[in-house]
Amino acid sequence: MQRKRKPRPSSEQSPSGGAPGQCHCLIYHPQTPDERQQVRDKLAYARRIGDYVGIQLALAQLAGPCPAWEHK
Numbered sequence: 429m430q431r432k433r434k435p436r437p438s439s440e441q442s443p444s445g446g447a448p449g450q451c452h453c454l455i456y457h458p459q460t461p462d463e464r465q466q467v468r469d470k471l472a473y474a475r476r477i478g479d480y481v482g483i484q485l486a487l488a489q490l491a492g493p494c495p496a497w498e499h500k
């Protein structure tokens with residue numbers, strides 16, 4: 429049996445029209461100001477309801493480091 433690595437389908441996180449960078453990290457890092465704002469909203473909400481996992485996840489998304497950010 430031979431295992432082949434398939435490229436990830438790019439349809440999930442790519443709005444047509446040229447994304448600035450593509451994040452392939454385990455944790456998705458926001459690539460646009462819009463996306464960053466969404467993560468901030470998520471962080472604020474997680475804080476409000478005391479969702480510590482959500483807080484850590486959102487912080488990790490905002491803080492990086494992300495290889496895609498270096499190609500701007």
Ligand SMILES: [Zn+2]
Pocket residue numbers: 451452453455456457493494495496
């Ligand atoms: Zn990333």
